[in-house]
Amino acid sequence: MSPAIDLRSDTVTLPTPGMRKAMARAKVGDSRRGEDPSVRALEEHAASLFGKEAGMFLPSGTMGNLCAVAVWTRPGDVIVASSASHIAGRESPAVSHMASVAIIGIDGPGGVFTREEVASAIALAPRRTESKVRLVTVENTHNAGGGTVFPLKELKRIRAMCGKASIPLHMDGSRIFNASVATGVSLASYGKVSNSLMFCLSKGLGAPVGSVLIGSRDFLKEARGVSLRIGGGMRQAGIVAAGGLYALKNHVERLAEDHENARKLAAGLGEIPGVVVINAPVDTNIVLFRWKMPSMGLPAFRELLGEHGVLLDDRGFPLFRAVTHLGVGEKDISRVLRALREVFSGDGSASLYPRRLPQPSAS
Ligand SMILES: Cc1ncc(COP(=O)(O)O)c(C=O)c1O
Incomplete structure (x- = not known):
């Protein structure tokens, strides 16, 4: 990956x-x-x-x-x-x-x-x-x-x-x-x-x-x-x-790219049903958003997001912060939005239950 x-x-x-x-x-x-x-x-x-x-x-x-x-x-x-x-x-x-x-x-x-x-x-x-x-x-x-x-x-x-x-x-x-x-x-x-x-x-x-x-x-x-x-x-x-x-x-002028990427991220998030962008329109490089009706808990959410290769800042689940910076390009924003669309709209994998069944211990 x-x-x-x-x-x-x-x-x-x-x-x-x-x-x-x-x-x-x-x-x-x-x-x-x-x-x-x-x-x-x-x-x-x-x-x-x-x-x-x-x-x-x-x-x-x-x-x-x-x-x-x-x-x-x-x-x-x-x-x-x-x-x-x-x-x-x-x-x-x-x-x-x-x-x-x-x-x-x-x-x-x-x-x-x-x-x-x-x-x-x-x-x-x-x-x-x-x-x-x-x-x-x-x-x-x-x-x-x-x-x-x-x-x-x-x-x-x-x-x-x-x-x-x-x-x-x-x-x-x-x-x-x-x-x-x-x-x-x-x-x-x-x-x-x-x-x-x-x-x-x-x-x-x-x-x-x-x-x-x-x-x-x-x-x-x-x-x-x-x-x-x-x-x-x-x-x-x-x-x-x-x-x-x-x-x-x-590295100062290039901060405008981070702001543009944050705006793209906020616009994409705003189109996902069940997601609310809290600080639209975004001023700079930080996007705050909430998942209105989570269909899973934080550990399962983290695991699923991790499988998509995306890391977000949890600000008191289901409130998140995403910060754009020089390590994140425009293509990454598209990848993040694809992943979040899938996770938030529950396509296939979202569940109230743990994603893996617990393994019985040997003893
Ligand atoms: C607004 C603000 N002030 C101060 C700090 C503290 O900076 P440092 O982590 O370098 O101590 C931070 C760090 O995130 C911050 O966001």
């Missing part, structure tokens, strides 16, 4: 041959001492793309967000985030433990919220928590919301209001390049509305490791201190940074 088509996430991407070459040739040094030329080149390039003064290469997006929260807040403070955001979800134990802040979540369609909702969260925080909001975070694009782009107009309104209240705005821009390619909004515009911004190299951009946190020189000086205290200091990290720099120079 041909290799599996892995739509679980854009983090499953493998380095391309050109990227591997760039990594093999990378000049390196002790990055913790600021002596790795490839890390420095990546940080400078990243900062300049967003019109910011400085950047810091980090092992993960989680660490980038944590450093930003720790710099902008003090223990006991409150931060505002979308309720379904990565910061308020998977990262919340780390953020609450290591930065000792509480999170007020805002529910909004696709993870997007308005200036008025932020203003009301800021006003209510002292009554609800006896503490003040010291940081507002936005996730752009929003992962759990279905790759939703946060509209620039609303970001500007939120930033203007936060600016008046002296509250910084941090953008979790793990997939900010998807947002920029989808809308044509420049990276500099996203940089301008944020006091700090983190983006990931290891998602749709296809690099094996790393994220970059950017902001002013003063902010980065503090953030570097936090990252070192939590073990983020790296040595000859230029080998992986070179992969990231290659991605920034070669």
